[in-house]
Amino acid sequence: MSIRILESKCCGCGNCADICPGGLFEMKNGKSFLPHPEDCWACASCIKECPEAALRMYLGSDIGGLGGAIHARREGSELKWIIELPGKELRILTTDSRSANEY
Amino acid sequence: MQWIFASQSVILYILVYYDIQEGETIQKQLELRYLSADFLIIGGGTAGCYAALEFCRASDGNVIIIEKANIRRSGCLAAGVNAINAYINPGSTPEGYAAYAARDAEGIASHDILLSMARGLNDTVKRMEELGLSVLKDEFGRYSARGAWNIKINGENIKPLLAKAVAAESRIAVFNHVWAKDFIVKEGRAVGAYAVDLKNSILYAVSAKAVLCATGGAAGLYKPNAPGFSRHKMWYPPFNSGTGYAMGLRAGAEMTSFEMRFIALRCKGTLAPTGTLAQGVGAKQINALGEECEGKYGRTTSQRLFAAKQEESEGRGPCFLKTTGISKEQDEDLFKAYLNMAPSQTLKWVESGKPPSEADVEIEGSEPYIIGGHTGSGYWVDNSRQSTIASLYAAGDASGACPQKYVSGAFAEGAIAARSAAKLLGSAPEISASSAQEEKEKLNAFFGRKDPGYTARQLEERMQCAMDKHAGGIGSNYRYSGKSLAAAEAEILEIESLSSFLRAETGKDLAAIHELRDRLLVCRALISHLGARKETRWRLFAEHADYPLKDDGWLKFVNSVLRGDKIEIIIRDVEKEGSPDEH
Ligand SMILES: Cc1cc2nc3c(=O)[nH]c(=O)nc-3n(C[C@H](O)[C@H](O)[C@H](O)COP(=O)(O)OP(=O)(O)OC[C@H]3O[C@@H](n4cnc5c(N)ncnc54)[C@H](O)[C@@H]3O)c2cc1C
Ligand code: SF4
Ligand code: SF4
Numbered sequence: 001m002s003i004r005i006l007e008s009k010c011c012g013c014g015n016c017a018d019i020c021p022g023g024l025f026e027m028k029n030g031k032s033f034l035p036h037p038e039d040c041w042a043c044a045s046c047i048k049e050c051p052e053a054a055l056r057m058y059l060g061s062d063i064g065g066l067g068g069a070i071h072a073r074r075e076g077s078e079l080k081w082i083i084e085l086p087g088k089e090l091r092i093l094t095t096d097s098r099s100a101n102e103y
Numbered sequence: 104m105q106w107i108f109a110s111q112s113v114i115l116y117i118l119v120y121y122d123i124q125e126g127e128t129i130q131k132q133l134e135l136r137y138l139s140a141d142f143l144i145i146g147g148g149t150a151g152c153y154a155a156l157e158f159c160r161a162s163d164g165n166v167i168i169i170e171k172a173n174i175r176r177s178g179c180l181a182a183g184v185n186a187i188n189a190y191i192n193p194g195s196t197p198e199g200y201a202a203y204a205a206r207d208a209e210g211i212a213s214h215d216i217l218l219s220m221a222r223g224l225n226d227t228v229k230r231m232e233e234l235g236l237s238v239l240k241d242e243f244g245r246y247s248a249r250g251a252w253n254i255k256i257n258g259e260n261i262k263p264l265l266a267k268a269v270a271a272e273s274r275i276a277v278f279n280h281v282w283a284k285d286f287i288v289k290e291g292r293a294v295g296a297y298a299v300d301l302k303n304s305i306l307y308a309v310s311a312k313a314v315l316c317a318t319g320g321a322a323g324l325y326k327p328n329a330p331g332f333s334r335h336k337m338w339y340p341p342f343n344s345g346t347g348y349a350m351g352l353r354a355g356a357e358m359t360s361f362e363m364r365f366i367a368l369r370c371k372g373t374l375a376p377t378g379t380l381a382q383g384v385g386a387k388q389i390n391a392l393g394e395e396c397e398g399k400y401g402r403t404t405s406q407r408l409f410a411a412k413q414e415e416s417e418g419r420g421p422c423f424l425k426t427t428g429i430s431k432e433q434d435e436d437l438f439k440a441y442l443n444m445a446p447s448q449t450l451k452w453v454e455s456g457k458p459p460s461e462a463d464v465e466i467e468g469s470e471p472y473i474i475g476g477h478t479g480s481g482y483w484v485d486n487s488r489q490s491t492i493a494s495l496y497a498a499g500d501a502s503g504a505c506p507q508k509y510v511s512g513a514f515a516e517g518a519i520a521a522r523s524a525a526k527l528l529g530s531a532p533e534i535s536a537s538s539a540q541e542e543k544e545k546l547n548a549f550f551g552r553k554d555p556g557y558t559a560r561q562l563e564e565r566m567q568c569a570m571d572k573h574a575g576g577i578g579s580n581y582r583y584s585g586k587s588l589a590a591a592e593a594e595i596l597e598i599e600s601l602s603s604f605l606r607a608e609t610g611k612d613l614a615a616i617h618e619l620r621d622r623l624l625v626c627r628a629l630i631s632h633l634g635a636r637k638e639t640r641w642r643l644f645a646e647h648a649d650y651p652l653k654d655d656g657w658l659k660f661v662n663s664v665l666r667g668d669k670i671e672i673i674i675r676d677v678e679k680e681g682s683p684d685e686h
Pocket of ligand 3 (some may be wrong): 041046056
């Protein structure tokens with residue numbers, strides 16, 4: 001489980017480094033950098049905080065990852081979750097913090 | 104933070120180290136700063152943040168929170184949670200909850216402590232709703248129950264909501280990215296703590312009238328399910344290193360029930376929670392033949408785990424939660440529910456093209472954790488949540504003898520500790536400058552020294568392998584024996600001595616080295632606890648191969664203290680209703 005950084009999109013704001021509960025990010029030459037991708041817990045905090053949508057969370061292939069990835073965009077109380085799958089259409093799911101889980 | 108420094112002397116030490124071996128200059132500026140507050144909270148997680156808010160309601164004093172990450176997304180609540188697992192629904196009582204939790208722990212719990220927690224549960228949920236938490240309601244506006252003790256929420260933003268309330272309170276100063284190392288104890292009383300700023304090479308010596316340990320539990324002691332690339336894709340946060348337990352042990356505080364380990368039965372691969380499937384859509388636990396197996400050996404948490412493992416070892420594994428047959432709408436609702444707490448599981452469903460309606464969800468047991476909020480491991484506290492050290496409190500996963508507290512119980516315990524701390528009078532004691540100086544020098548010794556030829560990461564892996572093989576990890580089907588524990592202990596002692604030569608280059612390295620050392624101490628205490636309980640009370644949680652049966656002569660607490668460098672075991676009675684003595 002880990003995070004991929006799309007370097008060309010990263011503006012170097014440091015939000016990811018500030019928020020990660022494991023303190024895993026470092027800033028290098030004005031860009032975010034994850035020295036130990038295997039240390040990620042997959043809590044998704046960083047992908048929710050990145051203003052440039054420069055981060056992708058993915059499942060390691062050791063636990064069944066198939067090359068897909070997820071990121072999120074916040075719009076008010078909503079989070080738009082964008083799932084990219086190789087060779088397939090995007091899948092977008094929306095959650096709203098104002099509504100509680102049905103289950 | 105000007106107001107804090109103003110009242111305290113600020114001393115600046117600048118030290119320059121020369122790494123003779125490399126012939127180059129490595130400059131470290133270690134600044135020692137003094138801080139002071141009425142109430143010092145170590146760990147700005149669930150219990151810590153709530154305690155800070157409650158202290159401000161109960162007193163006009165000020166609070167410092169020391170948090171190694173950022174309180175907006177740190178600890179167990181970082182990704183979100185799916186429900187409030189401890190709530191007294193109409194028709195139930197706190198007494199009923201206490202009895203249920205004690206039963207699940209096979210009697211090893213403190214009834215009084217459980218009861219005081221249970222009585223506080225519902226208030227905390229009301230408070231969180233006022234702060235903006237979404238709670239599902241029925242058509243009459245009542246909370247929607249999920250099973251006997253649960254209510255449904257949207258737990259994605261529970262931590263940001265708490266952090267926002269903390270930020271709005273001017274009497275709380277939050278130190279994010281500051282890692283606590285040790286308590287400061289003077290004449291049997293906790294008077295503060297040392298903490299290292301992970302980014303700015305500062306050592307804080309914080310003095311306080313009362314100190315709360317709210318650092319959560321311990322993960323990363325055992326080899327995880329996927330020890331390679333996904334080594335941190337565990338259920339419990341890998342960043343909760345058990346430092347709070349180690350700090351307590353070094354300070355002389357008594358711990359209880361480490362041997363009541365928690366092993367989570369979760370979704371295979373992602374280790375995502377299963378309650379939403381089991382209680383939410385009523386998915387049954389089945390074996391590979393499609394037969395229901397959950398209740399075969401009883402219905403306690405450990406018995407349900409045992410049932411799954413037993414099916415596997417008798418050739419009827421793997422086990423699943425039977426979700427096939429649910430509707431497409433339920434799929435969509437589940438995708439969203441998991442995005443709100445464990446997005447990796449939604450990704451897995453969508454990526455594999457096998458939603459829960461089409462494929463049953465395979466489950467597996469995690470590596471063992473030490474967590475006072477699920478099982479009963481942690482500080483031995485009295486009803487006010489004070490530990491055996493005066494003015495040192497513990498709450499949430501750090502605190503023991505009170506299993507099944509979960510989110511709302513961590514809040515409730517934080518509140519109890521805060522109200523107790525608010526009653527302490529006087530002012531924060533001074534910290535001796537010479538002790539602070541000594542502490543700084545001890546830490547500095549890790550910088551600029553010779554490379555020992557191994558790293559903290561490698562030693563951590565060795566520790567996890569030793570615990571896995573000899574102290575009842577996944578690899579040994581959670582079983583251990585007197586002999587295997589002795590082998591584990593010998594290895595842990597050797598790793599401990601190797602760890603004292605590790606070298607740090609940054610503040611982060613320094614914390615990583617000490618977190619390894621903290622885990623090693625927790626492992627040592629755990630091994631002593633496992634060996635001391637000469638029975639098998641909880642299947643797999645504490646499965647002693649030399650004593651495979653439950654023995655009610657052991658209806659007792661196994662406690663421990665660190666004396667000198669040795670873990671000493673203390674056996675305590677489960678009092679009438681199981682209450683530890685007030686002290
Ligand atoms: C994945 C997961 C899902 C869960 N789902 C639910 C659920 O749906 N419902 C429910 O009721 N319960 C749930 N629980 C249980 C519940 O979340 C926990 O019991 C509770 O949050 C524990 O609170 P805590 O304050 O003890 O620990 P935490 O909230 O983890 O706080 C500990 C804090 O201490 C900090 N810290 C640790 N060491 C140091 C140090 N040395 N210096 C400074 N700071 C430090 C950490 O960064 C963290 O912020 C879940 C737990 C997990 C792990
Ligand atoms: S949050 Fe996004 S944009 Fe900001 S530093 Fe991190 S990756 Fe770059
Ligand atoms: S998903 Fe969580 S643990 Fe992983 S890098 Fe992002 S913030 Fe850190």
